[in-house]
Amino acid sequence: MADKVKRLQELNAELENVFEYSFEGILLTDADGTIMKLNNVSASFMKLQKEEAIGKNVRDLEKKGIFSPSAVGKVIEYGKSVELVQSAIGGRYVYVRAKPIFDENGKINRIVSFTRDLSEIMLLKKQLEEMEDELNKYRRNFLEPIQIKGISSRSEKMKETLNHVHKLAGVNSDVLLLGETGVGKSEIARVIHQLSSRKGKPFYMINCAALPESLIEVELFGYKGGMFTGGDPGGKKGLFEASDGGTLFLDEIGELPLHLQAKLLHVIQERQFRPVGGTEQLKLDVRIITATNRNLREMVQSGLFREDLYHRINIFPIVIPALRNRKEDILDLAHQFLQEFNKFYHKQITFSPKVLEKFLSYSWEGNVRELKNVIERLVVLSDYTVVQESDLPEYIQEASSAPSDLTLKEILEEVEQSIILKEYEKENSSYKVAKKLGISQTAAARKIKKYLE
Known part of the structure; x- marks a missing residue:
């Protein structure tokens, strides 16, 4: 009897060790x-x-923002196993x-959940795409996202962009924003x-590709009274005059007709303009921000964009990286x-891990706008x-299919193994490896x- 008790105690201790030292x-x-029970992880x-x-x-912890949504809560709601991605405290x-776990009557008796950190997987996925010597810099950037006025990023490229934004915002220089459609x-x-x-x-903005040529000129420069049949007899202010003291954003500047490019160049250089039909030059204090998804240099070479205007607006260009380059x-x-659309449509939708995997592997040609849509x-x-x-x-579904026979988990494990062993070979210390990674x-x-086994 004593031997059985001792064996049970040993078995219980072994099970406790397995429970406590699990990777998950x-x-x-x-x-x-x-x-009722949980391990340190x-x-x-x-x-x-x-x-x-x-x-x-778990419902109380969810309300306090410890995690969301509660997988255990979903099991109770559905009465079956659930797999999902939670946002956990600490970002x-x-x-x-x-x-x-069901009892002999088919009722739920216990619920067990297994949790794995996706942040580490995201880190390793980035390492797959970068040189090994970028490891330390990437880790620092990943753990310390930069945020400016609601725009947050963990990406090194986007952080560089936001740093430029912060610097240029402090001066009154005109700025050219470059990037694909939908990057923001x-x-x-x-x-x-x-x-x-x-x-x-x-702050006013106009899309130069959205209006006919005749209307763009009127929208930008305004007109004097009596110029147009059916127009306002007192005339109309254009966006330049309305933006005085503030900022005017000219989106799709590459679509601006050539003769209006000349008028825009005059405004930028002289800080004054003349309304359509007017004779008097009006002084102007406005910051002009332009943007395009086109290659203006090629347009200059093709005669579609004025070279002098290009050099004038290209003094402080800011390139906004595509979403596929800041995964x-x-x-x-x-x-x-x-979160935004759940609140707006009064829903409680969440994504399965497979959906998020597709999000990470898809190229997002429409960038942030496409993701949002x-x-x-x-x-x-x-x-x-x-x-x-x-449901995607x-x-x-088709474009993001992985060409490799390996699963994402297997690919990431291979990358992790390579990184861990190389760092250990250099440092020969688990403490130093831990600190570095x-x-x-x-x-x-x-x-x-x-x-090593």
Whole structure:
């Protein structure tokens, strides 16, 4: 009898070690979602001590913003296993698998959930695309996102752009914004205005490709009374005059007709203009921000854009990178848009891990605008709480199919192994490896042991 008791004690100790030293966070609740047991990994995701978490209900923790949505809550709601991505406290994303345990009557008795940190996966995915010697710089940028007036980014390229935005906002120089359709040029223009000394003054914008040639001139320069049949007899202010003291944003500047390019050059150089039909030059104090998705240099060579105007507006160009070149921002943007549309449409939609994987692998030719439109469509049209891969537009499903026979998990594991072993070979210390890669020493030691075996 004593031997059996001793064996049971040893077995229990072994199970406790397996539970505690698992790579994943493990959490056990009762049928109502009250936490009964969890390991340190799971507690660390919630930024709580184990003793603090035990006895708490997952619904209360969700209300406090510890995580969202609750996978255990979904199991209770649906009565079956659930896989989803949570946003966890501290700006992290975690992948959660929650499973119900049924009693002999088929009722839920316990719920166990397994949690894995997606932030580390995102880091390793970035390493797949960059040179090894960029590791330290990338880790620093990943962990310290920059935010300016609501625009946040973890991407090195976008951080550089936002740093330029911050510097140029402090002066009154005209700015040229360059980037593909949908990257957020109008948002950047607004940020420049809001950060500048003109923030309390007018901000106007016009898309030079959206109006006929005759209307663009009137919109920009205004007209004197009596110029047009049916027009305002007192005349009309143009956007230049309306923007006096503030900022005027000219989007799609490459579409501006040549004769208006000449008038614009005069305004930029002389800071004065003449309304259509007027004879008097009006003085102007306005900051002009231009933007285009076209190659203005090629347009100059083709005679479609004035060379003197090009050199005048190209003094301070800001290039806004395409979304496919700053993929580390995709999950943050997706989560931001999802929250926005859930609130607007009074829904509680979330995305399955496969959907987020597709988001990361798709090229997003329409950039941030396309991502936002896709998420709005998914929120509106989804019949279920958790959006699955099959709910995505067909072109995203097809275009983002991985060409490799390896799964994303296998690819990332290979990259992780290469990085861990190379750093360990150089440092010969799990502590130094942990410090360099921004992970805990326990995690570093565990990974080194795993990959050396």
